[in-house]
Amino acid sequence: MYETxxxxxxxxxAQLVKLxxxxxxxxxxxxxxxxxxxVTYRTYAEMRQARRDLVQRITALAIAIGEGDGIRRARQVVMTGRSGW
Known part of the structure; x- marks a missing residue:
């Protein structure tokens, strides 16, 4: 059977939810x-890497079929402020 x-x-x-x-x-x-x-993973770090790869594949497929712009994540947060001194 062909899978769309x-x-x-x-x-x-669904695989991401189970993971x-x-x-x-x-x-x-x-x-x-x-x-x-x-699937049996050796360590929790290996599971995190598998999750990261799966999220990237989901995002790429969603963009390819036109279902959103994907997930944007910030790797660095910069806060600026001004003290009263």
């Missing part, structure tokens, strides 16, 4: 988005 880009995007988002739930609970094994397999 919209279906792929939904499946990837987030596993990271919160501390479990290093995650079921696949369509319950076809499992």
């Amino acid at each position: 880009d919209g279906q792929r995007l939904l499946k990837m988002r 987030d739930a596993a990271m919160v609970s501390g479990v290093l094994t995650v079921e696949g988005a369509d319950n076809t397999g499992r």
